[in-house]
Amino acid sequence: MLPEIPAFLGNQGSAGLTNNVKLDDILSLAIRIALIGLLAAAVRQLCTSFESSIYDAFFPTAHISQTDPAFEWIQSYLAQSPQAQKQIKSFRLKTADLRQSRRDDSNRLKEVQNAVKSFLRHPESTLSLARKNATFVDSVIGQISPINEQSIFLNHKGAYLWITRKSKCYAKVEFLTREEHFEICGLSFQPKGIKQFLIDAHGAFFKKSHKELLIFNLGPQTANWIDPIPRPTRPWLSVILPDEVKEPLLQDVKDFLSDEETEWYCARGIPHRRGYLLQGKPGSGKTSLATAIASQLGLDIYIVNPAAGGMDDNKLNKAFRNCPPGNMILLEDIDCVMPPRIRRAQSGSENGNDGDDDENYGDNNATNSGGTGMVKSTVTLSGLLNAIDGVSSQEDCILFATTNHPERLDSALSRPGRFDVQLSFHDATYEQAKLLFKHFFPYLGNNSNLSKDESTLSEKKVNCVLPGKIESDGQLEELAEQFAHGVFNPNLIIKSCDQPDVDLEKAYQAEEDYKTKIEVQISMAALQGYLLMHKKDPNQAAIQASAWSDSLRMNKQEEEKKNRLLKKAARERK
């Protein structure tokens, strides 16, 4: 016998059945809808990928992000390309070289204007100095590049390319970021044309004549190497230092960068790095020597300023890592990265707090962020050491660092493998003063010491400022002696064309004394400044040297006296 259906179910039995039927219908309908949806999505996906593979097959495309160095090459290529410039109606202007655009030297501007015009007409020719990446807009010098979403059509060596600058927004942590990129689309089955375009854009960006030196700086946000600034090379002979300092240094750099040396390091598994530390008085030629070495060996200079606003350990590391091999990294004023504890201890500060955390001194330290709205540098000593010789840091580059305060440097920097070569620079010597004078006023009858380029340069210089003033080697020697004596011994007057005879015996004795014991401290930069004031008149430069040196000495004495009084007053107040 079947059990009885409970009463409370009895009435609902048929209704429950109907509900179940309805539920089944709904379920099957939902499944069918879902299946149709999936099918539609799959078909759509198939169509999209079919479309994109057809598109890719006929129009290969490259995307170059703003954060990649290639973005700069393309921008600069478009600024130089007459084809592109014709198509750009609305544009972005980047005045890359404001220094030039502020010049109100109309002749020079005309020269630049003609050079750019002729370059646009004959792109195969090299552009004159410093205008390589520029487009000329009347008296403003800068780069003209397309705005967003504008397509530029180029026929590059037979390949048809569309280059479009685009931008997209995306969320990054708590704020929205806009990132730009170039889209380069070609009309062909292979991306060969696009690759060739990129190779040529790269070549044009780094192209320089043998008289140019390219100086790269870091982009503040991305820490990419941007905006190479072409500068005239620094002639080797224009840096006046003892030959026993200059020549071995040049040879050392040359040897280090040679293929044999690179292979030697590689074969032994030793990182191929070499650091040079140039230390000493301001204006003594540290930067000039580094520039002259780069000029002599055709290296580009990559300038790193660890104290710049926005700089941190990661960016510093990236900058070092991304420096192309075979070039020079120049770290100016390396002492500003030293922790405050060391700096205070070295400068004898009485309030030094030895409890400072050396790793977190960036906030107290960085100086260059004012006004830029960027956060201060947070580069630490360990970050710097890591960038110099960490596992991932650069190889095959030479590192030059300069400092006016070697005493502030941490001893970790002198560890072998970091700065293997250290050179000290001093104030000008008697011999250097003479040589600088001769460099300023060369006697052109005998320029056997000058290389061809340098002699042409000196010839031009002299012809425009000094027509026929120096008449013989003897006269030059005499004036140079008089100048050096004037600088280092204002009371001694030797025989010169404009001076009456003096007691020569006394003069020669004093000369010997002064060659060995020079008390005046004058930098080469100061001597250069003085000679520039008399660049048209070597006689006056020689004659007035002693008065000038005297006034320098008196000013210095005054200053020292003032400082002593101030210190005394401060002590008395305490």
Ligand SMILES: Nc1ncnc2c1ncn2[C@@H]1O[C@H](COP(=O)(O)OP(=O)(O)OP(=O)(O)O)[C@@H](O)[C@H]1O
């Ligand atoms: N030994 C030198 N020979 C020729 N010129 C020099 C020499 N030293 C300095 N000068 C001139 O003085 C100026 C400053 O030189 P430079 O910048 O090389 O000095 P520095 O030692 O790097 O100074 P700082 O430490 O202040 O950066 C330059 O214009 C340079 O031409």
